[in-house]
Amino acid sequence: MVRIFKFGGASLKNAAAIRNTADIIRQHAAGNQLLIVVSAMGQTTNRLEALYSAYAQPQAGVDHPQEILQEIRQYHEDIARELFGELPETLVALFDNLFGKLETKASSLPHSVPFDEGYDQVLCYGEIISSHLVARYLQHLELPVEWIDSRRYIQTDMTWREARIDWLWTESQVQRQLAPKLKQQIALTQGFIGGTVDGRTTTLGREGSDFTAAIYAHCLRAASVTIWKDVPGILNADPKRIADTYLYPNLSYEEAAEMTYYGATVIHPKTIRPLKSRNIPLYVRSFLNPDAPGTCIGEGQPEGMRPAIIFKRNQRMISFSGRDLTFVSEHNHFVILNACARQNLHINLMQNSAISFLICCDYNPWKVQELVDSLREQFEIKVSDDLELITIKHYDLPTIEKVMKGKKALVEQNTLHTYQAVVPTSAEPLQDSVVPLFEWKPIG
Numbered sequence: 295m296v297r298i299f300k301f302g303g304a305s306l307k308n309a310a311a312i313r314n315t316a317d318i319i320r321q322h323a324a325g326n327q328l329l330i331v332v333s334a335m336g337q338t339t340n341r342l343e344a345l346y347s348a349y350a351q352p353q354a355g356v357d358h359p360q361e362i363l364q365e366i367r368q369y370h371e372d373i374a375r376e377l378f379g380e381l382p383e384t385l386v387a388l389f390d391n392l393f394g395k396l397e398t399k400a401s402s403l404p405h406s407v408p409f410d411e412g413y414d415q416v417l418c419y420g421e422i423i424s425s426h427l428v429a430r431y432l433q434h435l436e437l438p439v440e441w442i443d444s445r446r447y448i449q450t451d452m453t454w455r456e457a458r459i460d461w462l463w464t465e466s467q468v469q470r471q472l473a474p475k476l477k478q479q480i481a482l483t484q485g486f487i488g489g490t491v492d493g494r495t496t497t498l499g500r501e502g503s504d505f506t507a508a509i510y511a512h513c514l515r516a517a518s519v520t521i522w523k524d525v526p527g528i529l530n531a532d533p534k535r536i537a538d539t540y541l542y543p544n545l546s547y548e549e550a551a552e553m554t555y556y557g558a559t560v561i562h563p564k565t566i567r568p569l570k571s572r573n574i575p576l577y578v579r580s581f582l583n584p585d586a587p588g589t590c591i592g593e594g595q596p597e598g599m600r601p602a603i604i605f606k607r608n609q610r611m612i613s614f615s616g617r618d619l620t621f622v623s624e625h626n627h628f629v630i631l632n633a634c635a636r637q638n639l640h641i642n643l644m645q646n647s648a649i650s651f652l653i654c655c656d657y658n659p660w661k662v663q664e665l666v667d668s669l670r671e672q673f674e675i676k677v678s679d680d681l682e683l684i685t686i687k688h689y690d691l692p693t694i695e696k697v698m699k700g701k702k703a704l705v706e707q708n709t710l711h712t713y714q715a716v717v718p719t720s721a722e723p724l725q726d727s728v729v730p731l732f733e734w735k736p737i738g
């Protein structure tokens with residue numbers, strides 16, 4: 295049976311991290327069929343976004359595109375030099391080829407195709423470059439690794455930047471072409487990217503490499519997926535926000551899916567469904583401590599869930615009220631929600647009163663502006679920015695009190711198991727606000 299390992303940007307961010315990743319792969323190579331899915335190295339995808347924007351809107355950017363391109367190339371070359379001792383001729387040729395194509399596409403596409411289509415053709419280079427580099431390094435270590443192009447296996451529609459999978463085609467291609475290769479050697483491929491029927495590149499949404507691992511697992515009916523992270527597993531809060539977190543040894547698919555829905559960024563929200571439908575366990579483990587078991591996500595609900603605290607930044611609240619104190623009726627709800635659906639705006643919380651209807655959604659300036667423009671004739675609209683949504687699943691009162699201490703809730707809601715509040719975003723940077731909140735005691 296196949297096992298899938300996914301390594302994200304943090305596990306590939308420099309030469310030492312890549313050596314550590316190679317050690318983990320080597321340890322598991324014997325006796326297993328392995329498919330390795332890799333993301334772009336470190337912050338490369340963010341830098342590629344900056345590169346594409348700098349070419350698309352030269353006047354808006356502060357950095358010159360050529361400088362960003364050179365910085366991205368230098369970063370990869372420095373890592374390669376450290377891994378191989380010097381830059382082998384074959385890698386120089388590979389980099390010349392890949393960075394040459396990247397430059398051509400980034401400079402020309404913003405002016406010849408729609409922005410989002412060009413974005414996908416450029417952003418994919420983070421994963422393409424990293425997968426080539428890591429595969430070459432593993433081959434250099436004499437591991438039997440074949441580089442695989444995900445765009446030939448994961449077929450999608452043309453929803454640029456958020457492509458949807460053609461599951462039937464993808465499964466049949468993976469079964470016919472990839473499954474036999476895995477019996478011979480380790481395959482290494484890119485997360486985050488797919489291809490259209492006519493060979494254009496698509497991306498699956500930012501942070502979509504976890505989803506890629508789940509797609510391959512589903513199609514291969516894999517034994518398991520392991521996502522290697524810089525945290526011990528799934529914790530009850532982001533350790534960048536709360537110091538004394540608790541590790542969940544086990545989580546149900548439902549719990550994990552809900553945590554990602556509410557904003558836990560440790561795994562991509564789309565990852566769970568393809569795994570659950572084939573009952574494939576998902577392990578989240580630490581590449582810093584690879585012998586530790588981490589978290590296992592699967593069937594069954596563990597007893598006595600401790601409160602999970604999820605912070606979702608970049609929220610915007612929009613309130614709609616009828617003009618002249620008219621009631622906001624079901625018909626009005628329909629009009630508002632319909633407009634949100636048309637903008638593909640993700641609503642995280644809503645609340646209605648007799649004269650107003652309020653939503654809290656992810657902050658996307660263009661989408662929100664279009665929504666407001668399309669509804670301003672019918673409603674009085676008020677908008678509030680710089681907000682954060684706090685969700686506490688399996689809450690208890692002491693936890694709410696501790697998390698909300700010093701914060702002013704603009705909206706609060708609770709159901710039997712879930713407490714939510716919208717608060718102004720705390721001014722201090724994340725790292726400085728890491729505070730010990732709890733003294734965890736054993737459940738019992």
Ligand SMILES: Nc1ncnc2c1ncn2[C@@H]1O[C@H](COP(=O)(O)OP(=O)(O)O)[C@@H](O)[C@H]1O
Pocket residue numbers: 301302303304305501522523524525527528529530531532533534558559560561
């Ligand atoms: N509940 C949580 N448990 C663990 N990590 C979390 C949680 N919520 C947010 N995170 C954050 O997720 C990060 C790991 O995800 P990410 O940076 O996307 O990894 P990668 O890019 O390597 O795939 C952690 O460093 C941590 O700050």
Ligand SMILES: N[C@@H](CC(=O)OP(=O)(O)O)C(=O)O
Pocket residue numbers: 301302303304333334339340420485486499500501502503504
């Ligand atoms: N490189 C892509 C895809 C991804 O999933 O990356 P990571 O595994 O590092 O979160 C991004 O940054 O969006």
